[in-house]
Amino acid sequence: MARILIVEDEILINELLCKNLTLVGHKCVSAFDGAEALECIKTGAFDLLILDVMLPEISGFDIIKQAGNVPVIFVTAKNDLKDRMKGFTLGADDYIVKPFEMPELLARVQAVLRRTKRDESFMRIDNLLIDFESRKAFLDGKEIELTPKEFALLDTLITNRNIVLSRERLLQLVWSYYYEGDTTRTVDVHIQQLRQKLNLKSHIKSVYGVGYRFEL
Amino acid sequence: MKKSFFERLYITVLVIFLLFFNSGVLLTALYTYNNAVASAEDICLSEHRYISQAFETDYADKSVTGVQLLMVSYGTFYGEKNIKLRFTRTYNNTVLYSDISDEIPLIDGGSIVNTRIDGKQYIIVSDTICRGSYTLTCVKDVSYLDEELFSLAAAFTAISVTASALLAVILYAVMKKLFSPLEKLRGTTKLISGGDLNARANEKGDDEFSALAKDFNVMAERIGEQMDTLKLNAEQKQQMLDNLAHEMRTPLTSIHGYAEYVYGVDLDPADRMKAMNNIMSESMRLKGISEKLLNSAFIRENGIEKSVFSVDKMLERTRTRFLLKASEGGVRITYIPCDITLNGDETLIELLISNLAENSIRACRGKGEIELGATKEKGIITLYVKDNGIGMTEEQLSHITEPFYRTDKGRARKDGGTGLGLALCKRIADAHGAVLEFESVPSAGTTAYIRFKEENE
Numbered sequence: 001m002a003r004i005l006i007v008e009d010e011i012l013i014n015e016l017l018c019k020n021l022t023l024v025g026h027k028c029v030s031a032f033d034g035a036e037a038l039e040c041i042k043t044g045a046f047d048l049l050i051l052d053v054m055l056p057e058i059s060g061f062d063i064i065k066q067a068g069n070v071p072v073i074f075v076t077a078k079n080d081l082k083d084r085m086k087g088f089t090l091g092a093d094d095y096i097v098k099p100f101e102m103p104e105l106l107a108r109v110q111a112v113l114r115r116t117k118r119d120e121s122f123m124r125i126d127n128l129l130i131d132f133e134s135r136k137a138f139l140d141g142k143e144i145e146l147t148p149k150e151f152a153l154l155d156t157l158i159t160n161r162n163i164v165l166s167r168e169r170l171l172q173l174v175w176s177y178y179y180e181g182d183t184t185r186t187v188d189v190h191i192q193q194l195r196q197k198l199n200l201k202s203h204i205k206s207v208y209g210v211g212y213r214f215e216l
Numbered sequence: 217m218k219k220s221f222f223e224r225l226y227i228t229v230l231v232i233f234l235l236f237f238n239s240g241v242l243l244t245a246l247y248t249y250n251n252a253v254a255s256a257e258d259i260c261l262s263e264h265r266y267i268s269q270a271f272e273t274d275y276a277d278k279s280v281t282g283v284q285l286l287m288v289s290y291g292t293f294y295g296e297k298n299i300k301l302r303f304t305r306t307y308n309n310t311v312l313y314s315d316i317s318d319e320i321p322l323i324d325g326g327s328i329v330n331t332r333i334d335g336k337q338y339i340i341v342s343d344t345i346c347r348g349s350y351t352l353t354c355v356k357d358v359s360y361l362d363e364e365l366f367s368l369a370a371a372f373t374a375i376s377v378t379a380s381a382l383l384a385v386i387l388y389a390v391m392k393k394l395f396s397p398l399e400k401l402r403g404t405t406k407l408i409s410g411g412d413l414n415a416r417a418n419e420k421g422d423d424e425f426s427a428l429a430k431d432f433n434v435m436a437e438r439i440g441e442q443m444d445t446l447k448l449n450a451e452q453k454q455q456m457l458d459n460l461a462h463e464m465r466t467p468l469t470s471i472h473g474y475a476e477y478v479y480g481v482d483l484d485p486a487d488r489m490k491a492m493n494n495i496m497s498e499s500m501r502l503k504g505i506s507e508k509l510l511n512s513a514f515i516r517e518n519g520i521e522k523s524v525f526s527v528d529k530m531l532e533r534t535r536t537r538f539l540l541k542a543s544e545g546g547v548r549i550t551y552i553p554c555d556i557t558l559n560g561d562e563t564l565i566e567l568l569i570s571n572l573a574e575n576s577i578r579a580c581r582g583k584g585e586i587e588l589g590a591t592k593e594k595g596i597i598t599l600y601v602k603d604n605g606i607g608m609t610e611e612q613l614s615h616i617t618e619p620f621y622r623t624d625k626g627r628a629r630k631d632g633g634t635g636l637g638l639a640l641c642k643r644i645a646d647a648h649g650a651v652l653e654f655e656s657v658p659s660a661g662t663t664a665y666i667r668f669k670e671e672n673e
Contacts, residue, residue, distance in 0.1 A: 010466050012494050016473040023481060054462055077465035078458060099469040102476050164480035213480070 002047035002119050003027045004109070007037040007063065008075065009055050013098075017050060017075075020102050021109065023162040025216070034058025038066060046070050047118035048109065053078055053087070064090045071116045073108060075100070103160050103173060110159045123158065125216065128198055130154070137198055144197050149174060153190050157204065157214035166211035187212075222395050230387055234380050241372045249365050256358045257328060260339045263299055264354045268345035275346065280312060283350075287313035294354075302353040306344055316355050323353070330358075337362060397425035401432060413440045459620035463505055463635065467498040474498075501634070508636040511567065512643050520561035520647045527556045527599065531588045534569050538577065538586075545582030549573070552589035558597055558668065560648050565599070565666075568644045571637040572601040572664045579605025579662060597668045604661035613654055617642040 004026050008014040011032065018028040029044060031037040034055050041049070041063075049067055053060040053076035064072050064087075073094040074087045087095045093112045096105055113119035114132060121133040129138040135151050137144045146154070152174045157165070165173070167184035175186075191212055195201050205213045219227075267290055274286055287303045294301060295315060302314040302322075309322070319333050320340065329340045342353040400418055407415035416436060417429035474491045477483075483491065531551040542549045558565070569588065576586045580603055587602040608616065608623055615621045620635035638652075641664075645652040649669050656662040 010470070012470040012498065013466065013473065016470065016477065019477065020473075077462040077469075079461070098465040099472050102473060102480075162481060163476075210479070213482075 001025050001027065002113050003029070003045065004048045004050060005029050005031060005037065005040050005044070005046045006050045007031045007034070007055065007060065008050070008052040009033055010052075016102075017105070020106065020163070024106055024160060026109075034060075034063055037063050041067060041070070047116075048073065048113060050075055050109075051092075052076060053083065061086060061090060064092060067091075071112050071118060073112055075105070102163070103156075103165065103169060106159050106163075107156070107173065125200075125203065128200070130158070139198060146194075146197065150190055150193055150197075153187075154194055154198070157194075157212065158216075161214045161216045164207045164210050164213045170211065222391065226388060226391055229391070230384055233383060233387070237379060237383070238376050241376050245365075245368050245372050248368060249361070252361055252364060253330065253358070256356060256361065257330070257339050257341075260299070260341045260354055260356045261328065263294065263297070263356075264341040264343060264352060267294070267301070267354070268343070268352055271350075271352070272346055284313050291315045298357055300355045300357075302355075304351045304353075306348055306351050312350070316353065320355055335359075397421070397423075397429065401425070401429055404432070404436075408436060408439075413443060456619050459635075460509075463620055464502065467501045467505075470498040471495050471502075504634045505636060508634055508640050512636070512640050515564065515643055515647050520564060520644075522559050522561060524557050524559045525562040527558050527590045527597075528553050530562060530566050531569065531590070534566060534573060535588060537570065538573050542577050542586065545577075545580075547577055547580045547582065547584050547586060549577075549586045550588070552587065554590045554592075556590050556592050556597060558590075558599075560668070561644075564644045564647070568641050568666065569599065569601060571641050575637060575664075576601055576603035576605060576662070579603050579607070581606060584661075595670045599666045599668075600663055602661070602663040607658040607660050607662050608654070608656040609658055613656055616654065617652070 004021055006014055006017045006021070006028055008017065008030075009032050014030045014032065018030055021028050029040055029046070031040050034057050037049075037051075037055075038058070040046075047070070049064075049070050049072045051060040051063055051072055051074050053074055055063075060074060060076070064074075071093045072091065073096060074092050075096045075098065076083070076087075077098045079097045084095050093116065094108050096108060110119070114121065121131065123130045123132070127140050129141075131137070132155065135146075135148075135155075137146055137151070137154070153170065156170065156173045167187040170187050171184065191204060195204055203215055205215050207213055270290070271286065275283070283303070287301065291301050291313060300316045302316045303312045304310060304322070305312060320338060323329055323340060323342045326343050327341075329342075331338055331340060336357060336359045339356045339358050340353060341355075342351060344350065345352050397418070404415050404417040413436070416433050419426050419429045419433060474494045478488055478491045478495075528551075535549055535551045538549055573586060573588065580586065584604045588600075589602075590597060590599045592598075612623045616623070617638045619639040621638075622635045642652050645666055651665075651667045653665045653667065654662060655665070
């Protein structure tokens with residue numbers, strides 16, 4: 001769980017980011033312009049800033065200069081190399097171009113939080129302990145053998161907790177490429193493995209005709 | 217090998233000058249020499265005449281010995297003057313006296329000859345004297361003339377070489393100086409072609425070069441201006457594209473995001489409805505943008521179709537269309553009948569007035585009055601849309617016809633503004649040759665005028 005400041009002047013997008021990040025367990029504060037954002041940065045301790053570049057009055061590039069050592073992810077409609085370079089030069093941790101897909105954003109948020117050690121590297125669910133840093137899982141204190149793909153699947157489900165992920169999307173996120181034909185069975189097999197090995201039957205829900213959702 | 221203009225001119229001038237100069241020197245030398253020869257011949261002739269006269273006077277003893285004695289005395293005297301004599305009897309060519317070597321031929325009387333024998337030059341004057349009884353030949357050795365000629369040639373060569381060298385150097389320096397403006401101009405053109413568009417040529421002086429420099433500077437100025445215009449255009453296009461990308465991506469992000477949200481999250485019915493509503497409103501926003509872009513593109517591609525129509529009817533229709541939307545928040549919308557007909561594209565002008573009316577409704581912030589109308593003065597028809605809304609500052613006024621410019625970013629979007637309305641209005645006005653003008657006072661209201669050209673009846 002991390003405290004995230006969302007700076008985005010588009011109310012709908014701000015709300016959307018806030019809703020999704022809250023769903024996966026973060027605490028969010030919304031700011032709609034540069035001045036408001038600077039005020040929030042001064043008063044609140046944040047683990048991450050999600051910054052739009054094109055803001056009224058004060059641009060995202062100006063805000064990042066005052067963000068101190070808080071990690072920053074730019075979310076912007078500007079997709080030219082010059083802007084991206086500028087973003088990274090100013091110390092951004094990542095750069096996401098609109099329109100983006102929510103799992104991608106959530107994955108990047110998680111990656112930045114883990115990389116900058118802003119989020120706990122451990123997670124406890126009932127009597128299950130997950131160590132994201134060493135990529136190991138312990139049930140009642142005993143390590144459970146997981147293949148790298150199984151752990152990646154678990155990680156993805158938890159990153160997108162409370163959100164349904166279709167089998168195709170899971171293939172794309174975990175196996176990193178599109179499978180041809182009816183290979184989505186691979187996903188089902190791995191889900192079964194996770195449920196059995198880690199006793200997660202009550203958390204990994206099948207959503208009929210859609211996919212799977214990790215409920216927490 | 218190709219030579220530069222400077223080199224060609226330099227060499228041509230130098231060659232011509234040297235040709236004339238050296239010809240002059242040569243001619244002078246020849247003239248001097250010929251003069252010397254002529255004067256030597258004159259001396260010889262006059263000596264011959266003198267001897268013959270003296271002989272005729274002194275001639276008393278007509279015996280051979282007497283004549284010979286007389287000739288010996290002459291010969292001795294003239295021998296010192298470098299003139300040698302021969303005396304013959306004419307009728308049988310008997311030589312009575314001679315101190316001339318035998319190689320020199322006897323020549324007929326009454327002639328003067330300039331000849332060379334064994335590398336020596338002689339002038340020979342031969343004529344009869346004493347009424348033809350005798351022939352007197354005078355020979356003058358003029359070999360010294362050759363020496364004089366050589367020394368003269370040497371002196372002239374020295375003068376010629378020195379003068380030529382000096383001339384070459386001075387000519388080079390003078391021409392370099394004359395050509396220097398051209399060189400500088402070339403330097404400037406190089407700077408410009410190298411990308412420094414601010415380089416300018418030196419315009420000092422009032423010769424052809426400075427005129428050229430002035431013309432050149434005018435040209436450079438023009439090019440600079442053109443480049444600036446092109447750059448500005450390119451920047452504006454890029455800005456427009458950036459804005460368009462932003463304007464399209466933002467609603468797309470919302471639509472996709474909320475669709476994902478509805479699809480993937482277990483929501484209660486109220487949340488679901490709200491998300492769906494967001495998707496719908498954002499897709500309407502995209503639709504608005506695409507419609508206005510299409511309208512703009514349509515006008516650009518197809519131009520306009522003019523016809524004469526009644527302004528009253530058009531304003532009435534517009535008013536009716538906005539009546540509901542305006543009165544929702546307490547905005548009163550009226551139109552003043554004017555009985556004017558206009559020649560133009562009725563659909564587009566109605567679109568223009570609608571866009572302006574829509575802006576006015578937004579500017580009223582839910583409360584106010586909007587007046588639509590038209591006037592005709594001195595043949596100029598002016599349509600206007602007047603409101604008593606929030607108005608605009610000078611700064612805002614200067615930007616409002618730029619695509620995606622918004623006076624109040626957040627609010628205009630919420631109201632469904634695309635930021636393209638006035639850009640479209642301007643395009644419609646431009647297509648009609650009409651002028652779109654705004655008068656605005658902050659917090660007092662705005663009036664938009666569309667002034668048509670006079671010929672519009």
